Amino acid sequence: MNLSRRKFFINFGKGAGYLALVASLPQMAWAKWNQKAFTATNLDAAIKAKYGELPIVDSKEVNLKAPAIAENGAVVPVKVKSSLADVKSISLFVKDNPSPLTTTLNLGKNSLADIQIRIRMGKTSEVIAIVESGGKLHRASQQVKVTIGGCGG
């Protein structure tokens, strides 16, 4: 009897602790997911919705690595590196996708501009990486050929 009473109190304590933890969790402060940019159907509109009128320059300091030929459009590994200082965000656009903006990766001041992600591509298209740094957009692009189904068609 004693034992079960003890067990009861231990469990009760655990439950109460858990509840207190859940209640005390601060509301997660999510930045606003950019609905407009993610649902834009052409490249220019997507870039505009994302970054407004910031000037875009082609930059050699943005290093975009993507396969020249991707057999499976559902999984295309892409790497972006940049030697630019103070990188705020990196966005990846696929020009001919139904919605060109695939992802935006926002970085903090202790982060390095060195990311890797797998994206989806509907068909052969240009992949564009835009790096936001110092109030400017730095762009690099690469053509990726997609052979859907991976049968060499």
Added chain:
Amino acid sequence: MATKIKIKVKAKEKKGIVKAKLLVKHPMESGMRKDKAGQLIPIHHLKEVKVDYKGETVFHGEFGTGVSKDPFVAFAFKGTAGDKFTVDAVDSKGNTGNVEVKIK
């Protein structure tokens, strides 16, 4: 009822730089695929992933439908081994997931 998003993370420190690899288990339905009956599968994708280290957001990813199923992301930040960081995720149905990771 919201289900929990499963997140796998590996982080290794080398010369003051932590390289983290993140794998989120998620179907990432684009809303354009059809099932066998020809019905559109409703859109359901990962929206945001936030990584906090020492009270600071070191990585915050916004994902659209153009990200592959079971998204894989690698990123890097300045940190030390033995420290911990947290990863929070939320998807378009409001499901969340979070995990605490120790840097090796």
